[in-house]
Amino acid sequence: MALNFQQTGSVFVRRVLLIVFIIASVAMMFVYAREGEDGALHKAQAAFSGVTAPLEYAGAVVSSATENAADSVENITANDETLNGLREYNAELVEQYAQFEEYAKENERLRQLLELKDTYSLEGVGARVIGRSSQAWSQTITLDKGEADGVDTGLTVMGSFGVVGQVISTTPHTSVVRLLTDPQSGAAAMVQSTRAEGIVRGSLEGLLYLEGLPIDAEINPGDIVLTSGLGGSYAKGLLIGTIVTIDERSGHATRRAVVSTNSEAQALEEVLVVFSADSKALPDEDTGDDDTTSTEEPS
Amino acid sequence: MTNERRTLIVIMGALLSVILQIVLAPAITVFSTQPNFMLAYVLTVSIVCPHQADPVLPFVLGLLYDLMGTGPVGAMALLFTLASFGASRVFIVVENDTLFMSLAILAGMLFGVEMCYGLILMLMQLPVSLADVFLYRALPCALYDCVVGLIIMVIMMHVLTGSKQDREMHISQL
DSSP, rough: OOOOOSSSSOHHHHHHHHHHHHHHHHHHHHHHHHHTSSSSHHHHHHHHHHHHHHHHEEEEEEHHHHHHHHHHHHHHHHOOHHHHHHHHHHHTTTTTTHHHHHHHHHHHHHHHHHHHHHHOOEEEEEEEEEESSSEEEEEEEEESSSGTTTTOOEEEETTEEEEEEEEEEEOSOOOOETTTTTTOEOOOEEEETTTOOOEEEEETTSOOEEEETTTTTTOTOEEEEEOOGGGGGGGGTOOOOOOEEOOOOOOOSEEEEOOEEESOTTTTEEEEEEEEEEEEESTTTTTTTOOEEEEEOOO | OOOHHHHHHHHHHHHHHHHHHHTGGGGGBBBTOOOOOHHHHHHHHHSSSSSOOOHHHHHHHHHHHHHHSSOOOOHHHHHHHHHHHHHHHHHHHHOOHHHHHHHHHHHHHHHHHHHHHHHHHHHHOOOHHHHIIIIIIIIIHHHHHEEEEEEEHHHHHHHHHTTTTOOOOOGGGG
């Protein structure tokens, strides 16, 4: 049965609307590209993230449920040997309440954050991750702390094992953090042992690259990579990760290395937003230099 | 089905796609690839109801998508609008009402939008190569979107047209 659809509007009106919307879209793109972080469209984006924060929190709950479901499917499809192992493991854990286990894990993460805070003499505020990016093209997380807690754009954010990203927008009670693994991120960095400087960038494949290293820079897998503080976008001397492999590219004037990431978005639950850092904890491997370098974040 | 009822269903579906994008998409990420519920919905509606496809729905949903993320505002609004228009026109011109053809048009448009969005980001100084855009985002995202689009299409065909559509060619709309 073919339905005889009636026209809901004239073809002319639709064509006019189409042209108007195309012009409006292009105009917004140009304005967005030219305006600064304080521009109207950037502010609208930040405000909208605040509006959708409760939904994102619901999304985090769904994520947790999805992971549990995946675990259940894995258990169902496991072979006998694995099942026996799981039963034994389950017997060991049967007297423990799941809630206590959760608290223990949370306690561990917070303890690591506190250790990190003491190590670097960090001034900052702890925050929970309440949402994750709903778009494949960006790697961001939403935190439950905002302007009311002193969080401002540009502040460095640290996970349990080092820098994970930077605050890019805030609302009174939430903030959005661009992770280091986002292709649009970029942090001035240096190799701790040789002081070779470069830029740490994310990529679409999810790897973290240390780019722009001098071609004669002596770097090896396992070398520690720290923020250099150049440009003032990240506090100086904070741990980013370690070099995993060196990407030798013939015909390039600079070298590139793959750095281990601290910012697996799905794993982050609590983070520390850094107001200021006193980076004396990681002395130079070669020189034993332990100069104290205090860096205030740009406001 | 009356126009008012159809419009109400389309709006409800749009709201649902926004909620799914915010709540469900981050939870079903596979290797950094997420489905774009809003894009799949817009294109599906354009294909299922090609003669009613006006640019308001794609523009509004595209703008919401832009505001939800950190990319350039206006980019997805533009691509949603153009892709929706293109999908409905291609469907009318092809004059083939099989599910395969609908899906082929949907897949082509989905890939086109994802690829064009990557190109826009590159123009806006995203430091990635065209090969990376194709391999790591456009292709996997389009495939993921296709799966979502297939589900939405089956539902929308059933809800909006009772499983059959008006396939008459409307030259005046081309």
